[in-house]
Amino acid sequence: MAIHIVPIGLDSPERFVEGFRKFPPSKVILLTGTMQNDIEKEVKNIKSEVIKGIGKHVQVEEESANLLDFANCIKILAKIISREREDTEGEMIYINISSSTKIMTQASYMAASLFSARIYYVPVVSYLSLELIPLLNNHTDDSSQKIINDLLQNKRYLSTGVKEPIEIPVLKMEPPDKDELDVLKAISSAKKEKYNSLKSLVEDGLHIEYTGSNRNKYSQVIKKLETHGFVSTNRSGREKGIKLTGSGDVIAKISCILENRK
Secondary structure: OEEEEEEOOOOOOHHHHHHHHHOOEEEEEEEEEOOOOHHHHHHHHHHHHHHHOOOOOOEEEEEEEOOOOHHHHHHHHHHHHHHHHHHOOOOEEEEEOOOOOHHHHHHHHHHHHHHOOEEEEOOEEEEHHHHHHHHHHOOOOHHHHHHHHHHHHOOOOOEEEEOOOEEEOOOOOOOOOHHHHHHHHHHHHOHHHEEOOHHHHHHHHOOOOOOHHHHHHHHHHHHHHHHOOOEEEEOOOOOOEEEEOHHHHHHHHOHHHHHHOO
8 A cells, every 4th residue: 555645737637646546556645836817717617536546445634735936846845745754664765757737747856866755746637728729720711719718618627548557767966965955055145145255154154264274174164066957156256155046945945854864
């Protein structure tokens, strides 16, 4: 038996239920967005259909995340996986990456890599867009218009039909080490989220002496973080300083998760 984390998107309920057939679950955790919009209203309807296909013997729970915020997505996934690891022993944890946003998909892979979960994808038979494009190109044709109206009236999903789920290999990922995370957190909490010099970062941000050994050590740390795209440095001009990139900001926000992972 297994625990499934299932982000719900605008796909046919089949795309979620099919994974349960290949990897029988003891618990399913349905993950939806926090936005109050028409998309999420439709997602709620799809979620209700998915629940009907799960089976009464399977425990069902619900969680939500901001599906356009990478840090929030990975925090929610890490919380779920960590909680389930404590509550159960020996059960596999799967994440269905077939639907939801691209951001959630990327967060799912990172979470699976960091916290030893598994991932699967359910291919579809066809997509609605592939049926609509030729019809829209011939929208003046009466038969095309009739088919379009039928599709709208039947509230077709973005995808129809499913194939056998595919498990995606997950390679173990190593996050930044403690020194690197300390630097990212220090910059994140600094005034204007930057330091004007390495000396200021070490003394004011990390609260340690700026000795020769520390200067060399943290110079290498900054260099490594810059190579990985987590910080940027500018040693001249009005914007002189060490600051986080967008990716570095995300890693700083999830640093507590990375430090406490098992």
